[in-house]
Amino acid sequence: MAGSSSKIAIYGAIGANVAIAISKFVAAFFTGSSAMLSEGIHSLVDSGNGLLILFGVHQAEKPADARYPFGRSKELYFWSLIVAILVFSVGGGMSFYEGVEHLKNPAPITDATWNYWVLGLSMLFEGISFFLAFREFNKSRGDAGFWATLRRSKDPSVFAIMMEDLAALLGLVIALAGVYFGHMFNNPYFDGGASICIGLLLVSVAIFLIYKTKGLLVGEGVDDETLDALEVLARQQRGVEQVRRPITMYMGPQDVVLALDVEFHDHLSANEVEKTVDELQDAIRAKFPEFKRIFIEAKGLSGKQRQASGPAPVSPQI
Numbered sequence: 001m002a003g004s005s006s007k008i009a010i011y012g013a014i015g016a017n018v019a020i021a022i023s024k025f026v027a028a029f030f031t032g033s034s035a036m037l038s039e040g041i042h043s044l045v046d047s048g049n050g051l052l053i054l055f056g057v058h059q060a061e062k063p064a065d066a067r068y069p070f071g072r073s074k075e076l077y078f079w080s081l082i083v084a085i086l087v088f089s090v091g092g093g094m095s096f097y098e099g100v101e102h103l104k105n106p107a108p109i110t111d112a113t114w115n116y117w118v119l120g121l122s123m124l125f126e127g128i129s130f131f132l133a134f135r136e137f138n139k140s141r142g143d144a145g146f147w148a149t150l151r152r153s154k155d156p157s158v159f160a161i162m163m164e165d166l167a168a169l170l171g172l173v174i175a176l177a178g179v180y181f182g183h184m185f186n187n188p189y190f191d192g193g194a195s196i197c198i199g200l201l202l203v204s205v206a207i208f209l210i211y212k213t214k215g216l217l218v219g220e221g222v223d224d225e226t227l228d229a230l231e232v233l234a235r236q237q238r239g240v241e242q243v244r245r246p247i248t249m250y251m252g253p254q255d256v257v258l259a260l261d262v263e264f265h266d267h268l269s270a271n272e273v274e275k276t277v278d279e280l281q282d283a284i285r286a287k288f289p290e291f292k293r294i295f296i297e298a299k300g301l302s303g304k305q306r307q308a309s310g311p312a313p314v315s316p317q318i
Contacts, residue, residue: 007057009132013161014050016125017043017168023121027114033179036115038095038195042171042202043122045091046164049083056080057157060252070293073252074217080156081213087164088206092199099195106188115179123172130165137162152223154216155253160209167205171198221248222256230284234260237280239268251292258284259295273298 024040027033056079064071136158141149153159178194181187221227227246234243244261251257262280264273281294 007054007157009129009136009161010050010054010057010157012132013129013165014047014054016129017047017050020118020122020125021047023118027118031112031114033115033175033191036118036175036179038098038171038175038198041094041098042091042168042198045086046168049086049164050161052079052083052086053157053160070251070257071255073255076156076252077213077217080160081210081217083156083160084206084209084213087202087209092202092206094199095195095202096199099192099197099199102192102195103189106192112179112183116176119172119176119179123169126165126168126172130162130169133158133162133165154220154250156209156213156216157253159212163205163209167201171201174198174201216250219249221250226288229287230258230260233283233287234262234280237276237283239264239272239276241265248291254290255292256288256290257293257295258291259297261297263299 021040021043024036024043028037028040053076056076059075059079060071060073062068062072137149137153140153140155140158144152150159174194174197178191178197182190182194227248230246231243234240234246240262242263247259249257260280262277264276268276277296277298280296284291284294
């Protein structure tokens with residue numbers, strides 16, 4: 001259900017951006033507005049980015065096999081990184097370049113009516129797209145603040161689309177200001193300056209997305225609060241003497257690998273240890289369903305004395 005909801009937000013963003021891009025390019029052609037051309041480029045890039053994220057979601061849903069034993073969930077992070085690079089280079093770079101060129105060769109806007117109509121409709125469609133993405137974002141928000149949830153979010157199909165839509169809305173406001181003041185004062189430099197500001201806005205969003213997806217792609221783990229909760233759960237099991245700091249890694253937004261090193265009292269039998277390990281796994285999955293793969297190394301305190309004769313007994317890893 002969560003995946004289907006995320007796809008609805010992506011489909012909404014793609015549809016809105018395609019329609020908006022076409023209308024912006026038409027308006028830019030008839031009016032010669034640099035800011036409008038930059039906004040058209042922005043919407044076109046956003047449309048392609050939505051398709052790339054949708055492809056990443058599709059690839060991430062493929063089941064594990066012999067070649068990819070942990071599945072392909074990280075493909076979503078890879079394609080999200082490509083999206084961030086495109087926003088930086090194509091969206092931000094071209095908008096900045098177009099603005100500089102317009103300042104070098106200024107041309108007044110002949111008729112702003114086209115721009116006002118297109119910008120108004122664009123705000124409407126982008127607002128709908130942002131609402132869909134923000135609704136998905138809020139499902140995992142709880143009582144946390146917006147920025148705290150944004151930093152915590154591990155699903156690029158939600159936060160990347162939402163940030164792009166937010167950047168689009170801010171870009172439309174900048175473009176509207178550039179067109180309005182440029183037309184009012186008959187000064188084309190407002191239009192070129194707006195295009196540069198849009199480029200800087202896109203570059204800023206791209207840097208944030210690159211930072212987020214880089215950590216997830218490299219192998220980011222869960223937060224300290226979750227690690228502490230895992231340790232508490234482990235220590236609550238009968239016969240547990242010591243628990244080392246858990247090791248985790250995000251394979252996907254709802255797919256986390258967990259490795260636990262647990263030491264039991266040496267008086268427990270192998271069957272009792274195995275039963276406790278099963279109970280621990282059930283307790284972890286009940287509280288944290290995102291842990292799809294749990295590896296527990298269980299050994300008795302007397303394992304150090306048994307090192308001379310061989311390794312400490314290890315429970316079956318699940």
